Amino acid sequence: MLQVNKPTSEINRDFAEADGSPSQSLTSYLDIIRRQFPTMVAIVSACVILALLYLFTAAPQFTSTATMVIDTRKVQLFQQQSVLGDIAIDSATVETQVEILKSENISLAVIRDLHLTEDPEFTAGGAGLFGAIVGSIAGLFGSGSELSEFELTRKALQRFESSRTIKRLGLTYVMQIGFTSGDPAKAARIANAIADAYIVDQLEAKYQATRRASVWLQDRIKELRTQASAAQKAVVDFKIANNIVDSGGRLMNEQQLAEVNSQLIMAHASTAEAKARLDRMNDIVKQDIPDANVTDALKNDTIVKLRGQYVDLASKESIWSTKYGRDHLAAVNLRTQMAEIRKNIQDELKRIQESYKSDYDIAQTREEAIKSSLANVVSESQLTNQAQIQLRELESNAQSYQAMYDNFLQRYMESVQQQSFPITEARVISAATTPLVKSYPKTLIILGVSLLGGLMLGLGAAVARELADKVFRTTSQVEEQLGTNCIAILPALNAVATKTAVTGKPGRKPLNPEPDLLRYVIDNPLSRFSEAVRSLKVAVDLNSIVRENRVLSVTSTLPNEGKSTLSTNLAQLIAHGGAKVILVDADLRNPSLSRALLPDAKAGLVDVVAQQAKLEDVLTVDHQTKLAILPAGTTSKLLHTNEILASKPMRDLVALLRTKYDYVVLDMPPMAPVVDVRVTSNYVDSYVFVVEWGQTKIDVVRHNLRGAPEIQHKLLGVVLNKADTKLLARYESYHGRYYYQKYYARYGYVE
Structure with missing residues (x-):
């Protein structure tokens, strides 16, 4: 708070920069809850009271x-x-x-x-x-x-x-x-x-559905019974008319056709078998002596015996021919016997060949006979094909009607049974039993909902009030929104009943100021208000390191924000400390300070600037603080007060006051109604801007400062005036601890 001014260019921002960190956001919400805690408590209490009233009046269910x-x-x-x-x-x-x-x-x-x-x-x-x-x-x-x-x-x-x-x-x-x-x-x-x-x-x-189904089934069964009987009678009549005899579920001609066809297949197989035996025999006949495999296949004892004899003779002939030569009589006899045996074997084979040929001829004859019989049966079957197709159609209809009749009859019997035993x-x-505990209203749930609803409504109301509260209440708001220091926060003062007076030069009558407010720092030097004004004085002195701060101008945005009270108490505080100070009422449109301190003054600042009076003649010095006071003078007929404040004589007067006094305190008019403050920037060292705590709108202050860059450049800082110390503790806790005497009473501070 006592540091050198920050750059004032931040006032031109459309929105203040905000720290988006989660911790900063949580802190801001906690600040809102702390500031709006009474409102939230009131809303939660109202919700709980309504819930209790409902619980006491609602009938248990x-x-x-x-x-x-x-x-x-x-x-x-x-x-x-x-x-x-x-x-x-x-x-x-x-x-x-x-x-x-x-x-x-x-x-x-x-x-x-x-x-x-x-x-x-x-x-x-x-x-x-x-x-x-x-x-x-x-x-x-x-x-x-x-x-x-x-x-x-x-x-x-x-x-x-x-x-x-x-x-x-x-x-x-x-x-x-x-x-x-x-x-x-x-x-x-x-x-x-x-x-x-x-x-x-x-x-x-x-039961009703089954009963209706039974009635319908009875009518349908009667109809199906008649249709099934008619269909079966049509089948019988058709068979009689077409001489169709059914045997074993099949027609006679179909059975004959199947049997003849089977016989033909067997005859064809027999013919093929006989031909194969004949062909094989023809091949065997071409051999002189059949081999052993053929002999065994024929299974003829005569051929087997003759072949055995032939093999024995051939063996003996081979032995004799080897031993005595082929021309030996015994070898020749053996070969003669072998030739006789071969002739006998050939005769026997021819006899077998004739037998096989006879079997083959018989098989062919039989096959031809069966083929002829099959052709006759096929011819007869073709004559009855059309009748068979119509017969099958009639039989299919008869079977369908019979199946439907049986199915519906079964369903009817089931429906009759279900009428007697519905399930x-x-x-x-x-089963439901008598409850022992009421189900409604549920006390804990209703109280919990009311408490939660109250908290949500309270938080919503708190946030809404914060959003709607577009006024200055904290030093951080001043620094963020205006880009300058908040030098001090002055508590609101209540006027007391005692009267005080400012005594001037000898011969002048005592003056009656506003009760206590304009001399509060003198009458109550150990008050919280006085300590805040001292912090303003310290800020002025520290800022003197950067630039000269001898001519101070106190102004505000709107009237009645306490600028005159602050300027008077600041001047008296500095003067009471031993410095030479002059307080000048420069609010020529509404010289309220002059009316309060010197109501009988006939001349003042306007007369000195117009060179119609001397400075020494219009000054009044307080005998206790040695504060010199220069009233505004006669201002009722002035139309262009800004021209007077911007004139060269005004600048010369301020330069003269610099040489005679350590501090010159100017009580300036507010900035919003008039433009007088803006013309004083060429001879004012620093401006102190007074903002009424909790009343002046932020956008109004920003608009006025943004439109006066010359004031911004020399702005010493902002003073929040008329602060409610009890509410301030909810906005800035450290200020609350300061303004309450919990920690500072030991140093002699009083209310």
């Missing part, structure tokens, strides 16, 4: 619940598959059953069974204080006529549906039925009645 399940494994002890078909239970099916439970059909059934139209809870107004008030108002302004049965039912239905809750538990097949009432026993009774009414409705719906898929798994 009790909720009883019953649970039902849609059993996918339904018991079918006395019935088979349903006539209408079983529908797979899925999520949509369960939701459908929930809507059925919510239907008016179920609700009206419960209302009728329990006679709820005669219950005042369902036909009168709502429960609790609010319901009693509504009922009284309805009684006062109502027609007085009794409600009809229909109106009572609709009113009871509306109240019934508002108290009933039906929902599905998660993704299960379980449905929960709840009912809320002021009577716990009644709540349990109605919840169970809803479950019972639903089961009865489901059974009745199935529903839903069953109660947990």
